[in-house]
Amino acid sequence: MISKSRLREVKKSLDPLIAFQYIFSYFYLILFLLLPIATIIRQAFLYNGAFSLHWFQKVFSDPDFFSLSPRGGMFFELHGDTMYIWGIDHGYILNSLIVAATVTISASIIGVIAALIIARYDFPGKNVFRILILIPMLATPFVNAYVIGKFFQPRGGLLNFIFYDVLHILPWRIDVNGLAGIALAQTLAFYPIVYLNVLASLMTMDPTMEEQAESLGAGGFKLFRTITLPLSMPGLAAGATIVFIFSLEDLGAPIGFIGYSGNPLARRVMSVYVFDDFAAAVTGAISPITSAIAVILVTFAVTGFLAIKKYVTLKTYATLSKGGRWKPRTRKLGFKGMALVYPFFILLILSASIPQIGVVILALTDWAISGLAPKSITFEYISRLFTDPNVVRAISNSLLYSGAAVLLAVILGSCSTYVIARSKLPGTDALDSLLTMPIAVPGIVVAVGYFLFFTGFFRGTILDPLVDPALLLIFAYSVRRLPFTARSVFAGLQGVHESLEEVATTLGATRFKSFFDIVIPLIAANVIGGGILTFVYSMSEVSTSVTLGALREDRGPITFYISQVIYGTAAVGTVSVAAALCLLLITVQVIALAVSNYILKQRVAFLGI
Amino acid sequence: MVKVSLRNITKRFGKVVAADHITLDIQDGEFFTFLGPSGCGKTTTLRLIAGLEVPDEGRVYFDDVDVTDWPSYRRGVGMVFQNYALWPHMTVFDNVAYGLKIRKVPQSEIKSKVKEVLELVRLEGLENRYPHQLSGGQQQRVALARALVVEPKLLLLDEPLSNLDAKLRIEMREELKELQKRLGITTIYVTHDQEEAMVLSDRIAIMNNGRVEQVGTPQEVYRRPSNLFVATFIGRTSVLEGVVTAIGDFVEVKISDIKVKGVAINEVSVGDKVYVVLRPHDFSTRKEEEEVNIFEGVVEWMAFTGGLLEARIGISGGKILVTLDDEVPASMGKKLRVFVPWRNVIILKA
Numbered sequence: 025m026i027s028k029s030r031l032r033e034v035k036k037s038l039d040p041l042i043a044f045q046y047i048f049s050y051f052y053l054i055l056f057l058l059l060p061i062a063t064i065i066r067q068a069f070l071y072n073g074a075f076s077l078h079w080f081q082k083v084f085s086d087p088d089f090f091s092l093s094p095r096g097g098m099f100f101e102l103h104g105d106t107m108y109i110w111g112i113d114h115g116y117i118l119n120s121l122i123v124a125a126t127v128t129i130s131a132s133i134i135g136v137i138a139a140l141i142i143a144r145y146d147f148p149g150k151n152v153f154r155i156l157i158l159i160p161m162l163a164t165p166f167v168n169a170y171v172i173g174k175f176f177q178p179r180g181g182l183l184n185f186i187f188y189d190v191l192h193i194l195p196w197r198i199d200v201n202g203l204a205g206i207a208l209a210q211t212l213a214f215y216p217i218v219y220l221n222v223l224a225s226l227m228t229m230d231p232t233m234e235e236q237a238e239s240l241g242a243g244g245f246k247l248f249r250t251i252t253l254p255l256s257m258p259g260l261a262a263g264a265t266i267v268f269i270f271s272l273e274d275l276g277a278p279i280g281f282i283g284y285s286g287n288p289l290a291r292r293v294m295s296v297y298v299f300d301d302f303a304a305a306v307t308g309a310i311s312p313i314t315s316a317i318a319v320i321l322v323t324f325a326v327t328g329f330l331a332i333k334k335y336v337t338l339k340t341y342a343t344l345s346k347g348g349r350w351k352p353r354t355r356k357l358g359f360k361g362m363a364l365v366y367p368f369f370i371l372l373i374l375s376a377s378i379p380q381i382g383v384v385i386l387a388l389t390d391w392a393i394s395g396l397a398p399k400s401i402t403f404e405y406i407s408r409l410f411t412d413p414n415v416v417r418a419i420s421n422s423l424l425y426s427g428a429a430v431l432l433a434v435i436l437g438s439c440s441t442y443v444i445a446r447s448k449l450p451g452t453d454a455l456d457s458l459l460t461m462p463i464a465v466p467g468i469v470v471a472v473g474y475f476l477f478f479t480g481f482f483r484g485t486i487l488d489p490l491v492d493p494a495l496l497l498i499f500a501y502s503v504r505r506l507p508f509t510a511r512s513v514f515a516g517l518q519g520v521h522e523s524l525e526e527v528a529t530t531l532g533a534t535r536f537k538s539f540f541d542i543v544i545p546l547i548a549a550n551v552i553g554g555g556i557l558t559f560v561y562s563m564s565e566v567s568t569s570v571t572l573g574a575l576r577e578d579r580g581p582i583t584f585y586i587s588q589v590i591y592g593t594a595a596v597g598t599v600s601v602a603a604a605l606c607l608l609l610i611t612v613q614v615i616a617l618a619v620s621n622y623i624l625k626q627r628v629a630f631l632g633i
Numbered sequence: 634m635v636k637v638s639l640r641n642i643t644k645r646f647g648k649v650v651a652a653d654h655i656t657l658d659i660q661d662g663e664f665f666t667f668l669g670p671s672g673c674g675k676t677t678t679l680r681l682i683a684g685l686e687v688p689d690e691g692r693v694y695f696d697d698v699d700v701t702d703w704p705s706y707r708r709g710v711g712m713v714f715q716n717y718a719l720w721p722h723m724t725v726f727d728n729v730a731y732g733l734k735i736r737k738v739p740q741s742e743i744k745s746k747v748k749e750v751l752e753l754v755r756l757e758g759l760e761n762r763y764p765h766q767l768s769g770g771q772q773q774r775v776a777l778a779r780a781l782v783v784e785p786k787l788l789l790l791d792e793p794l795s796n797l798d799a800k801l802r803i804e805m806r807e808e809l810k811e812l813q814k815r816l817g818i819t820t821i822y823v824t825h826d827q828e829e830a831m832v833l834s835d836r837i838a839i840m841n842n843g844r845v846e847q848v849g850t851p852q853e854v855y856r857r858p859s860n861l862f863v864a865t866f867i868g869r870t871s872v873l874e875g876v877v878t879a880i881g882d883f884v885e886v887k888i889s890d891i892k893v894k895g896v897a898i899n900e901v902s903v904g905d906k907v908y909v910v911l912r913p914h915d916f917s918t919r920k921e922e923e924e925v926n927i928f929e930g931v932v933e934w935m936a937f938t939g940g941l942l943e944a945r946i947g948i949s950g951g952k953i954l955v956t957l958d959d960e961v962p963a964s965m966g967k968k969l970r971v972f973v974p975w976r977n978v979i980i981l982k983a
């Protein structure tokens with residue numbers, strides 16, 4: 025029962041500013057997040073106008089989607105002089121889950137080891153490793169898998185050439201492709217997420233906990249198993265879950281492999297199924313099967329999110345990101361330790377940076393057409409960024425959408441976090457969850473949801489993606505990348521003591537006035553910092569860009585253009601131009617992170633991207 | 634200026650009752666203090682008056698106008714927060730001028746008013762500094778100037794001196810009192826420092842666990858505390874337990890084998906169990922005619938503090954703390970006889 029005093033409290037909270045912010049936040053998130061997803065769910069459960077599990081039954085009884093027995097594929101099979109590592113086909117659904125589980129486990133192992141070493145040991149060059157280990161986070165959509173493919177190609181691939189043809193270390197040529205290739209590419213791309221989350225946990229851990237245990241005689245692995253690991257569990261759980269979700273929804277790696285080799289197994293994951301069906305949507309409809317697949321995707325993702333929710337809400341994030349309350353407990357590494365640690369990091373960083381290194385080489389040389397190794401340096405592809413009208417249009421589209429999305433995310437982020445931080449209205453906890461949830465909603469699901477919802481209810485209007493997807497892309501970016509801004513702003517608000525506003529109200533300022541005179545100036549750095557991250561990750565957004573963006577070629581953003589090149593459905597350019605675009609994205613990202621790190625003095629808000 | 638009335642004001646935070654049916658009147662121009670231990674609800678009460686919290690029950694009146702539902706910005710109070718709450722992104726001038734700008738006072742008038750109030754709190758010349766460039770005492774005065782410049786009907790001060798060092802605290806306390814008298818502004822002050830409350834206030838409300846235990850002048854709460862909490866919270870005390878034996882102009886109490894005469898604060902009758910509250914400063918070694926209010930016992934502990942002798946004496950009904958002239962011949966382990974005038978002995982119903 026709501027008590028009278030609670031009602032009074034609510035009444036007091038409801039001054040015009042808060043009321044507007046509250047309504048606006050919910051309106052926006054319901055319209056651009058919840059309703060589209062609800063539309064997918066509706067379609068997936070509707071058969072002949074009635075509620076039914078028909079589509080799910082259909083999906084799960086079709087071995088093409090779900091098959092416990094293998095349906096082909098090659099996993100460590102030797103044919104001639106080549107070892108084929110492609111993976112075994114169990115249908116779209118199981119394939120996706122197997123890949124995601126593999127990626128999660130391997131990324132977790134790598135991430136935890138790296139985080140433990142960085143958090144607990146001192147050795148020369150540590151700070152260099154700390155930076156280099158993040159290289160995989162630099163966006164190289166689609167081209168990453170292309171480059172990995174190019175390295176692993178049985179004939180003409182650099183790795184096979186060096187280790188088989190020249191050095192004769194390998195007994196056979198190795199062909200990593202298909203599902204295994206996807207898993208490898210994703211592991212190398214996503215382990216930093218686990219690493220960063222675990223590192224954050226380790227850094228905020230009270231060192232006396234470990235000291236206490238040591239004084240009681242626990243050492244080495246026992247200490248790790250009984251104290252360190254349990255205490256870093258929040259970071260590991262959050263990081264691993266996010267990796268799982270990212271792997272499920274990833275389009276970049278599969279499309280990259282399809283693009284460079286046409287490998288049939290690379291097609292056999294849920295995200296590609298939805299993507300392919302979306303391509304047919306230009307004619308106006310998305311099949312209920314696709315909706316069912318989207319519902320399955322979103323179920324896994326949201327279940328994962330709910331499991332880690334308490335670690336990723338704004339409130340936890342704000343305390344975690346402060347970090348460094350303790351002086352972390354580090355120890356000098358001995359020679360034996362260094363003999364293990366250096367090879368580990370060098371191998372990890374080298375292999376994980378293959379996509380980024382490859383992108384740079386592709387963009388700046390003739391590698392795309394020269395075969396094994398590049399022969400000459402050229403700025404031709406870079407110059408195409410400014411001269412090729414299609415490329416220029418893609419860039420300006422991306423800039424426009426991302427800029428507009430930042431604006432919306434900043435307004436929405438400030439409004440909603442202010443309501444959460446300051447009001448006692450019911451529904452603020454739900455709002456907190458809604459703000460963080462976009463992390464967990466696969467972009468491809470957002471795309472399907474937008475398509476169904478806005479073609480269904482706004483047919484023929486400016487919001488209809490078949491008329492013009494531009495606005496929807498902006499809304500999609502703003503919602504998908506909202507967590508970056510929301511977290512940053514919320515952390516800022518926590519640093520503004522409420523009395524600073526209260527004293528203004530005793531002096532006669534309404535909340536509206538004190539919000540703009542006091543709060544906004546004091547959180548400006550956080551707003552800008554969050555906005556920058558939202559911008560960067562909007563520029564490199566893949567899922568909705570290559571789906572909604574495909575509905576009208578002239579509206580496609582950068583990542584759509586890259587996908588076109590790699591996927592090869594349209595002969596619009598060469599992979600080198602795609603690489604040049606990736607280089608542009610990387611440059612924007614590096615500059616933005618440097619600005620937010622060194623100028624705004626913010627700890628990079630990577631945590632649980 | 635304004636008269637403030639609280640009627641049955643109650644505020645709960647979950648299970649904690651931060652303000653518990655508080656009813657009192659604060660007179661026009663009065664310097665009124667809420668005094669009590671940490672967490673007793675002083676700040677909450679002040680915030681209820683300022684309109685920063687909504688009461689669960691009860692009403693707040695300014696000059697008999699019900700302002701309970703008025704938002705803070707309509708109430709016209711000036712408030713100084715415990716942490717000063719100066720805006721870090723504004724200069725001293727901008728901090729002080731803010732309330733005037735809100736009121737759309739013309740620019741030239743703002744300048745002169747800010748100058749005037751900064752002179753009043755002796756901060757001339759610091760207009761262009763930022764808060765972090767000021768000392769604690771200066772920050773406190775900026776906060777005060779910011780509250781005063783809008784000529785509020787009511788000034789609310791939440792432990793404004795608690796962050797200052799001891800010497801500055803005493804200086805500022807005198808300045809504050811003088812300023813308040815000069816401006817004649819109704820002032821509500823919150824502190825947990827009883828000495829500060831005594832020196833500054835016209836009247837004090839002693840709070841405990843959200844309740845107002847007693848309201849009175851400093852003299853009254855010291856000499857006539859209405860219960861044991863107030864008696865022990867204000868000033869230092871020794872408390873003995875006894876039984877009432879006779880009632881007349883005064884009350885006679887027997888504490889084991891000692892007979893004590895004193896003043897009863899509440900209604901007592903013969904045979905009642907009572908507390909006898911004794912203040913260390915009221916004791917002397919002067920011989921007395923009557924055979925009452927004489928305590929004799931062994932000195933268990935003693936110390937000299939600036940011209941005075943403090944001693945703890947074990948008597949048959951307990952222990953008492955006394956403060957005597959340091960000429961008194963006393964030594965550890967030896968017997969000492971002390972006397973206390975009956976008008977100073979406080980007797981409270983147990």
Ligand SMILES: Nc1ncnc2c1ncn2[C@@H]1O[C@H](COP(=O)(O)OP(=O)(O)OP(=O)(O)O)[C@@H](O)[C@H]1O
Pocket residue numbers: 646647649650651669670671672673674675676677678825
């Ligand atoms: N916003 C709040 N939410 C929950 N509990 C609160 C809140 N504000 C105060 N309280 C509780 O109400 C009680 C009274 O708090 P209040 O701040 O009024 O005490 P105080 O007398 O000012 O103490 P101090 O001398 O330490 O400043 C305390 O138990 C406190 O924990």
Ligand SMILES: [Mg+2]
Pocket residue numbers: 675676677715791
């Ligand atoms: Mg207080």
